[in-house]
Amino acid sequence: MQREMILLFRYVLVFCLVSGFASAQVELTGSWAARNHEFLTGDGLPVDFTGIPLSPEAQIRALSYSNSQLAMVERQCQGWPAFYLVQGPFGLKIWSETDPLKGSVISYTIGGWEDRAPMTIWMDGRPHPSKYALHTRAGFTTGVWEGNTLVATTTHMKAGFLRKTGAPSSDEATLTTRFYRHGDILTLLAIIEDPIYLAEPWIVSRSFQLSAAPLAPIGPPCVTTYEGTTRETAPHYLPEKNPFVDEMTKKFGVPRDAAEGNPEALYPEYRKKMAAGK
Amino acid sequence: MRKVLSALWVAGCFACANAQNPSASAVSAKASAPVDFTGYWVALVTEDWRFRMITPHKGDYQAVPMTPQARKIADAWDPAADEAAGNQCKAYGAGAVMRLASRYHITWQDENTLRVDTDWGTQTRLLRFNTASAAGERSWQGNSVAQWEKPSSLKVTTNNLRAGYLRKNGIPYSENAVVMEYFDIAPLPGGGQVMLVTSIVDDPQYLLLPFIVSSQMKKEAGGEKWNPTPCSAK
Numbered sequence: 151m152q153r154e155m156i157l158l159f160r161y162v163l164v165f166c167l168v169s170g171f172a173s174a175q176v177e178l179t180g181s182w183a184a185r186n187h188e189f190l191t192g193d194g195l196p197v198d199f200t201g202i203p204l205s206p207e208a209q210i211r212a213l214s215y216s217n218s219q220l221a222m223v224e225r226q227c228q229g230w231p232a233f234y235l236v237q238g239p240f241g242l243k244i245w246s247e248t249d250p251l252k253g254s255v256i257s258y259t260i261g262g263w264e265d266r267a268p269m270t271i272w273m274d275g276r277p278h279p280s281k282y283a284l285h286t287r288a289g290f291t292t293g294v295w296e297g298n299t300l301v302a303t304t305t306h307m308k309a310g311f312l313r314k315t316g317a318p319s320s321d322e323a324t325l326t327t328r329f330y331r332h333g334d335i336l337t338l339l340a341i342i343e344d345p346i347y348l349a350e351p352w353i354v355s356r357s358f359q360l361s362a363a364p365l366a367p368i369g370p371p372c373v374t375t376y377e378g379t380t381r382e383t384a385p386h387y388l389p390e391k392n393p394f395v396d397e398m399t400k401k402f403g404v405p406r407d408a409a410e411g412n413p414e415a416l417y418p419e420y421r422k423k424m425a426a427g428k
Numbered sequence: 429m430r431k432v433l434s435a436l437w438v439a440g441c442f443a444c445a446n447a448q449n450p451s452a453s454a455v456s457a458k459a460s461a462p463v464d465f466t467g468y469w470v471a472l473v474t475e476d477w478r479f480r481m482i483t484p485h486k487g488d489y490q491a492v493p494m495t496p497q498a499r500k501i502a503d504a505w506d507p508a509a510d511e512a513a514g515n516q517c518k519a520y521g522a523g524a525v526m527r528l529a530s531r532y533h534i535t536w537q538d539e540n541t542l543r544v545d546t547d548w549g550t551q552t553r554l555l556r557f558n559t560a561s562a563a564g565e566r567s568w569q570g571n572s573v574a575q576w577e578k579p580s581s582l583k584v585t586t587n588n589l590r591a592g593y594l595r596k597n598g599i600p601y602s603e604n605a606v607v608m609e610y611f612d613i614a615p616l617p618g619g620g621q622v623m624l625v626t627s628i629v630d631d632p633q634y635l636l637l638p639f640i641v642s643s644q645m646k647k648e649a650g651g652e653k654w655n656p657t658p659c660s661a662k
Contacts, residue, residue, distance in 0.1 A: 185637070185640045186491055187491050187492065187493070187639050187640050187641050188475050188476055188491065188641050188642075189475045189476050189477075189491070200477035200478060200481075201473055201474040201475055201476075201477040202474070203474075297579040297580050298579055298580070298581075299580075299612070299614075326617070328612075328614050328624075330581070330610070330612050330624065330626070332577070332581065332583070332610040332626065335610070335626060335628065335640065337610070337612075337624065337626045337642045339612075339614055339622070339624050339642075339644070341614075341616070341617065341622075343617055351616065351617055352474060353472055353474055353616075353622055353644045353646075354474050354475055354644070355475075355624055355626075355642040355643075355644060356642065357626055357640045357641070357642050359640065398478070402478045402482070402484070402485065402488070403482055403485075404477070404478055404482065408477065408481070415473070415477070415481070416472055416473050416474060417470060417471075417472075417473070417529075418470065418471060418473075418529045418530055418531060418547075418548060418655075419653065419655070420481065420529075421481060421529060421548075422655075424481075424482070
């Protein structure tokens with residue numbers, strides 16, 4: 151009888167484990183092609199901060215940005231922070247590292263590209279390091295499953311940019327990315343918080359489609375070269391003298407404050423304000 | 429004893445499978461809802477701002493995989509003609525309605541029908557879990573069949589549409605387009621919720637590839653900011 155009870159216990163345990171795993175996770179590994187049917191950052195005009203709820207300080211700093219900074223030797227390979235996952239034009243190559251004894255996932259890695267560092271999502275329960283620890287381009291990311299959704303939290307990113315047009319991000323920014331898989335569509339919902347440069351969380355998303363063609367897990371190496379910017383030069387504008395401040399208005403009819411990242415412009419009632427000509 | 433254990437295993441598997449498929453039981457969609465989508469939601473226009481908050485210029489079709497035929501139609505876009513023909517709601521159809529800079533009010537119309545109202549364009553979508561009741565003429569919002577995707581998603585498939593626009597500047601989808609949507613909800617930092625709607629418009633006539641966008645809406649406490657305004661082609 152004791153042997154049969156042990157057998158029963160094993161049956162129940164196996165059932166619980168199998169059903170638990172089946173309902174708690176989905177497969178994320180593979181190649182996910184970008185479709186880019188939404189806004190492509192950096193492919194627009196300078197001083198396009200539309201849709202970003204920038205703080206007043208961020209709006210001023212953003213206006214001081216010159217794209218020519220990327221010609222500086224020390225900035226040519228700076229790349230973009232982890233937000234670029236849902237901003238850039240590239241697909242995602244995702245693979246996992248498995249514990250050889252337990253079979254559990256230790257981490258997922260999203261491959262990088264020339265201007266995007268790989269992101270490793272630690273799934274083994276390790277804590278985030280001290281706030282004084284090294285900040286990197288990719289930051290430090292941990293993940294947990296909530297039902298079928300992987301929730302990844304990224305901290306310790308270097309100060310960088312929310313968008314390639316120069317909207318700044320601080321080294322206190324955090325990124326929460328939720329991975330939703332529906333069939334062959336993977337949608338990433340990103341919630342970006344920055345106590346310095348965002349007036350409220352910036353919430354963006356991007357969808358990818360499963361691809362049979364493998365994507366590269368890594369991009370070409372970034373090699374610096376002289377691009378005509380001397381070592382003594384740091385291209386920038388005085389905020390009130392940015393020559394491109396009206397480009398979005400002239401070309402697309404976007405009100406200047408919306409182009410500059412006015413948080414009010416994220417909400418439908420801003421249409422009324424535009425209609426009233428305010 | 430082994431027979432008893434096998435029976436237990438089969439019963440367990442059956443119970444599990446049944447839990448994944450509520451339609452197999454007589455429980456209503458409302459009663460079996462794994463997550464509550466009802467309430468007032470406001471669009472967060474954090475992406476594609478210039479395509480959503482203002483009417484883009486004719487010819488500004490960035491990022492839409494249009495066929496040459498679609499481009500020809502879009503190049504001939506005439507909002508005044510649309511207004512005159514009573515087609516001012518062409519950009520508010522199911523292919524684009526969840527991408528509007530609008531507010532959305534989601535309620536249960538009955539035990540098996542979720543109702544989505546928009547304040548911009550005053551559109552009404554009926555997401556029917558009971559497919560037997562779906563029929564009728566083509567319309568801007570078409571026929572939408574809904575199903576729960578455990579553990580926490582809603583899948584909606586829409587067809588029987590009137591031809592409409594993906595964006596207000598006349599980028600067309602045909603009446604044969606099929607719109608597939610996935611609704612998910614996530615918590616917001618500091619409280620509150622955000623709804624994510626992933627929309628896939630499949631239209632071989634006017635799209636080279638399925639058009640895939642995802643939109644975010646933030647939940648609001650009530651309808652104080654609800655501001656119904658009619659469709660406008662301009």
